[in-house]
Amino acid sequence: MKEKNNESAENYLETILVLSKRLPVVRSVDVANQLDFKKSSVSIAMKNLREKNHITVTDAGYIYLTESGKAIADMIYERHQLLTSCLEKLGVSAEIAEKDACKIEHVISKESFEAIKKYVKANIR
Numbered sequence: 409m410k411e412k413n414n415e416s417a418e419n420y421l422e423t424i425l426v427l428s429k430r431l432p433v434v435r436s437v438d439v440a441n442q443l444d445f446k447k448s449s450v451s452i453a454m455k456n457l458r459e460k461n462h463i464t465v466t467d468a469g470y471i472y473l474t475e476s477g478k479a480i481a482d483m484i485y486e487r488h489q490l491l492t493s494c495l496e497k498l499g500v501s502a503e504i505a506e507k508d509a510c511k512i513e514h515v516i517s518k519e520s521f522e523a524i525k526k527y528v529k530a531n532i533r
Contacts, residue, residue: 415514418484419443420453421462424471425481433470487513487521494528 423442427434440450454471457463462477473481488509495505516524 416453417457417460417462418480418514419510420450420457421473421477421481422484422488424463424473425478425485428473435469435471439471484513487516490521490525490528491516494524494532497532 420439420443423439424434427438427442431438436450436454437447439445439454440447443450454463454465457477458465460476461474462480464472464474466472491509491512492502492505495508496502500508
């Protein structure tokens with residue numbers, strides 16, 4: 409089972425990835441607004457992600473994912489998208505599917521996720 413700290417880091421990395429798809433640059437304030445967190449909490453998280461070399465932050469405060477950060481963010485984002493879609497196809501409301509996928513994406517094993525992905529690709533369109 410992953411520790412809560414990893415889940416938090418994964419959420420931040422996924423949020424940076426999602427924001428980078430729609431904003432020209434990502435700043436801490438954007439992350440805070442997206443997650444509805446205090447700027448001080450985000451600032452601490454960004455420091456931790458920088459120390460783990462998952463992000464770089466420019467002097468102007470622009471946040472970029474490093475190779476390792478992007479790999480984690482891509483993995484979580486793929487899980488999020490597939491699990492949300494799968495739950496919706498099973499009849500779960502979009503809002504609940506989104507919330508549940510967000511919880512499941514952090515705790516599901518690689519093996520189980522790959523099995524679900526394989527099943528979905530073969531059986532659900």
